[in-house]
Amino acid sequence: MRFIHTADWHLGNQMHEIDRREEAEAFFRWLKTQIIEKNAESLVVSGDIFDTTNPSVEARRLYYSFLASLVDSPCKNVIIVGGNHDSALMLESSKELLDVLNIHVVGSVNGLRPADMCFELFDANGSVSGICMAVPFLREVELRNLIPEEKIPDTDLYSTVYQKLYTSVFEEAEKLRSDRALPLIATGHLYASDLEGRLSGKKSSEKTDDGVKVLDVVGTLGNVPPSVFPPVDYVALGHIHYSSMVAKNPAIRYSGSPFVMGFDEANLPHYVLLVDAEKNGEESKLNVEKIETPRTFLYKRISGTLLEVKKELEALSSSKSSGSKDEKKLFIELCYKRELGISAREYLEETIKALPENMSVVNWKITDPEAFFARNEVRDFEASEVKNLDDREIFTQLILAKTGFSAESEEGRAALEKFLPLFLQIAD
Structure with a gap:
């Protein structure tokens, strides 16, 4: 058979x-x-x-x-x-x-x-x-x-x-x-x-x-x-x-x-x-x-600091085959490290506009939200970026906010070990 x-x-x-x-x-x-x-x-x-x-x-x-x-x-x-x-x-x-x-x-x-x-x-x-x-x-x-x-x-x-x-x-x-x-x-x-x-x-x-x-x-x-x-x-x-x-x-x-x-x-x-x-x-x-299975579309995740992300996007723009009529569509996710005082979208706006027509950025994701929140920088966090956090990251911040502990403290780690699995079971 x-x-x-x-x-x-x-x-x-x-x-x-x-x-x-x-x-x-x-x-x-x-x-x-x-x-x-x-x-x-x-x-x-x-x-x-x-x-x-x-x-x-x-x-x-x-x-x-x-x-x-x-x-x-x-x-x-x-x-x-x-x-x-x-x-x-x-x-x-x-x-x-x-x-x-x-x-x-x-x-x-x-x-x-x-x-x-x-x-x-x-x-x-x-x-x-x-x-x-x-x-x-x-x-x-x-x-x-x-x-x-x-x-x-x-x-x-x-x-x-x-x-x-x-x-x-x-x-x-x-x-x-x-x-x-x-x-x-x-x-x-x-x-x-x-x-x-x-x-x-x-x-x-x-x-x-x-x-x-x-x-x-x-x-x-x-x-x-x-x-x-x-x-x-x-x-x-x-x-x-x-x-x-x-x-x-x-x-x-x-x-x-x-x-x-x-x-x-x-x-x-x-x-x-x-x-x-x-x-x-x-x-x-x-x-x-x-x-x-063959791929009709292509997908790429670019990770790093904002500068590293920018350089990789520029490299994509200058690649020889980019933009040809037969080129497959390329969808990009940007995973970047949050930097105080810098708006990621504004920083990368012109670089993204320069991408060939077959390339587009469809998602933004912060790579170190737990460390970012642990530094008590929540007030500087852009509301538009909340949708880029997954369940684990959101629940982590909720637990830390409610307990008042930092993720790096012994109390914070204990709280996360106690409550985070429960939240994730519900989400699953």
């Missing part, structure tokens, strides 16, 4: 008000080409199809147009599960129609039996080539509804309930497979622990090599250990935006988003995964190929 695993499309996303329809259209054209060239008989989409629970008409058009375009392709099965950004009701509104096209949508576990999440997958000849356990994202209320009579500590809730759910769905999938030598795959949209790559070995309080807070990416609650997954041939995960294996297991993977979803990801390659899974008796064979 050969299929393509992808996730986290976030259709309708407008990162810093960038219109991303052109990116989505180009990706879908490319993805259909890959399906044809690689002769992939199935497509598995592991959640977060849309960016919001009420996607725009244009985002829905992109989604349905792409699915309709697969009718004449080698892809004979599509599995779509809901993510935390999706509305299960919206995804399942066309379920009956899509079922006719062998496009199976599972937006939520509400009202479903384990058997309702198990599907046969077919090859081009109409023969069954595999079984899929289509498990969507579970919100906390859904987790608790699955164990109404049991009292489980919050720290064990996710692992306990997911273990129970996957076990029950696996039992039904085994019944459906019967004695046929068919590969069995599963989906999931969740935070798995023990990731490789970008978050490998990082604690929630640490940062990645590219400055991303692990806490911002994976949260503090809900991490699911790889032990919850049953002994299937492949687990297709969504929720993490970069491609990764779980517990160094090549059979448990995040495909990552095909798009750049934040400037912290600007330099990371993005992929879809081409998976070949075979079952010969008790023996299984698995091969996974990472196919890098």
